Amino acid sequence: MTPRKPMFTSAVAFRPLLAGTALCTALLAGEAMAQTVALSAPGTAVRIEGRLLSYDNGTYVIETSIGQISVPTDGLVCEGATCPTPEQIARANVINGVPGERVALTATTGGLRMEGTLISYENGLYRIETPLGPLEVRAQGTTCEGPGCPLIPQDSAALAPAPQTQTQADGARVTVPRLDRAPDVRFAGPAPLLDRVVPALVVDLADARGARLDMADTVSVSAADAAAAGLPAGGMAFSLEERGAGTLVVARYTESPAEALSLADGAETDIALVPTRPGALPGQPLLGTEALVAVVSPQNTVAALSAEDLTEIFSGRARNWSAFGGPDADIRVIGLPPRSDVTAALAETLLAPRGLNARAPDTLVADTDALAAAVAADPTAIGFTVQSASDGARRLALSSSCGLTAEATPEAVLTGRYPFSREIRALPRAGAGEEAGLVLAHLQGAAQDVMTDAGMIGPELVRFSLEQEMGGLAARLPQIGDEDRRALVDTALRIMPAAERLGTVLRLTEAGDALDPASREQIGRIIDLAAEQGLAELFLVGHAEDTGDAFTSRDMGRALARQVRSLMLSADVEGKLDTTLLRTVGLGAVTPIACADAPGAAASNRRVEIWVRR
Incomplete structure (x- = not known):
């Protein structure tokens, strides 16, 4: 089972102890x-x-x-x-303590371990119920594991990461791990990201090494309580024990990706995990992609909203569900703290491009899990979050004025049909230790499994069937009166049965003479894939905006495909494509991913897809 950071709904749900009262x-x-x-x-x-x-x-x-x-x-x-x-x-x-909860006491010198149920902890003395009866064990020289343990006994030599506070709706919240030594590998990044990636990573790492995995006790408390008790704030920690040696991995929460990068620059962390716009950090290890979604309650009757609709809602211009075919009820926006990376993504993705600011949320919640729960419980609520933390709520599909609908599936996200996503990158600090390098290398090699387990999309170039799209084109064919457009649809229908689409999309810069940063990175991966899998033939399929003339759009798409082919061959300095035939095809506006009247539609529709002959 993947260990997760304990979540508590109230302070009464846990009673970690400190020495004395x-x-x-x-x-x-x-x-x-x-x-x-x-x-x-x-x-x-x-x-x-x-x-x-x-x-x-x-x-x-x-x-x-x-x-x-x-x-x-x-x-x-x-x-x-x-x-x-x-x-x-x-x-x-x-x-205070949690009588009745399980604990395991281990001598720090090794050789002695006792498990049982906590009776009490006072004045540096544990009392636990064991199969041998009640026992008393002094805290000095003892490590405690389990939900009934003291938080940080005053007489222990516990270590913790440097204080870090995450602002939440009800005040500052901090998470305190119990550590008995300095960490070997330090991660930093926004809590919603670390909470999913790091546990999945350490489980995979433990399996690969044959190590025993333990999660250090952590407690989520208010910053005021932590300060009053003299407790340092941190994130979560895991220990991997193998053949007498151990690796201690600590994850430290930051309020923003920029703060994580700052910690890496200052040698305060070894690996920064950051979400970023596609192509914004080329060359840094790509771990995967995460979709950003609008969520509503399962009881909400609105099935889909357009990007423009979402802009109206989150900017406060629209405040009643009746404007979108829903009931006559006020729209309640559930939001995250202002400095949350997801809040920043909402502004960057939806609002800033239209020169708008976000409205004040009706309810502010602590984190993405709390947002999903609050939205799921309220039929009038809506929120914007990451797909990996949306369980319980219903993810809205994106609609459009021309009938295009997109859901946040891996294929739609990777090929640009669903436009709201961000990349997850790992940025190691210069001079990170050997163990940090080994863990990062494992993370890169296992990123597909780790990110999938974390509820995200891995970095591998996977293939997707064209059958659904082929069926849609075949159904539309009898209704197309324009002979030129029919001829292009026929071309697509001849190729599709023998091909699969790679989960990527290539675009040129506005000048049209170079690939954009994200595409430059993808070119190298496509070349490597063709060599590794011995691909005999690739179709470079060019798409363009609807100019009103089918063949003009086709020629524009074909020109894009040819330009990409030329750039791909120039990038293949090792001749890896020598045995792969690159065919260029222009389909023009046959399969648009954005309506012609949508903002930025022309740029969205100008793209080159890679189809692999099966």
Whole structure:
């Protein structure tokens, strides 16, 4: 099972311990506590009144008419001016334990390991229930693993990454891993990306090495609670143990890709994982591609929206679902923190090209998982997120004024039919250690599996069937009155049964004399693929905008294909294509991917696809 960062819906869901209870007492005790409160259990006749003396270790201590009593917090409602606030209870729970949760205690010198259920942790002493009965173990010289462990015992030599805070809707949230030594490999990047890629990577790495994989305990807490407890903030950590040696991998969250790159430049991380526009960082290791999607509740009746519709919604120009064929209900936008990389992608992808700004969200949530959950639960809600974190919500297809519809499938994303995506790149720091180099090399070699496991699209040039597109063209053929256009459709239908389309698309710069950066990188990969697989024939299929004359558009597409063929041959300095026949075909506007009246349609439709003879 892929280890994932633990997610908690409230502070009550976890109670990691710190040595002693001094901090809790300092936070919650005092003379103000010694005033009257009433404790009641909803749905029952239970009610206890008295003077609140303290709130500690998840327990109220009250002076009543029959003496001093201790009452556990669970299930009780406290009424009175001196009742602890929800924030105080959450803070206390951060430093209290989780009796009944599993723990494993290991001597730091090795040779001794005990597993059981945590009874308590106080004053540097664990009490655990084991098959041999209750045992007491001192924390000094001991490492604890499991959900019942103390967060960071004061008497341990625990290490943690440098403080890093991620801004969330309800304040700053930080994640603290428990580490017993300095990490061997340090990753940095936005949390939604690291949360999916790093666990998938370490699972694959452990399988390849035959290593035992453990995830260090992590707890998600507020920055205020972490600061009050003196806890350093970080991300998540994994240890791989093999043949007496181990590798400790730490992932540190950043608020933006730029911050991850800055950490790599400053030697504060070994590998920065960053999402970026296609072709923006050519030459850096490409791990894969991730689709960006608009999501709604499964109960929402709107099936698809155009890019223009989404712009209207997220800019605030449209605020009712009735404008898009939905019910007469206000549109509720669920958003991520302003500095989130996904928020930046929304602005860059949809709004900035049209000179617009994003409207303020109706609800701001902490992360992409929370966004999917909030949208799924509200039929009037909409959000913009990454496809890998959209489970539970329904991903909207993209519609258009001319009847083109695209869903965020791997083929549609890789061939430009679905326009909202970003590349995932790995940027190693100069001088990274040997182990970091080995892990990065494994990540590059296993990127297809790792990214697929992470819910994204791997970097390999995969082939896709043309059968569906061929069926659509065949159905349209009888309705095409223009003889020239019919002739081009016939050409496509003759080639398609014998070919498959590679998951890429090539484009020229505006000047038309060179490939754009993303395409230059793809050319080398196509040449390598042809050599490795011994491909006998490639079709370079040129497409163009609709000029109103089928053969004029065909000639434009053919010219594009010929230009790409010339550039490809020039790039093949090792003669890898010597045994591969490159055929150029012009289909013009037979299969557009953007409507003629859409912004940037001409540039979108001018492209060269690579079809492989089967």
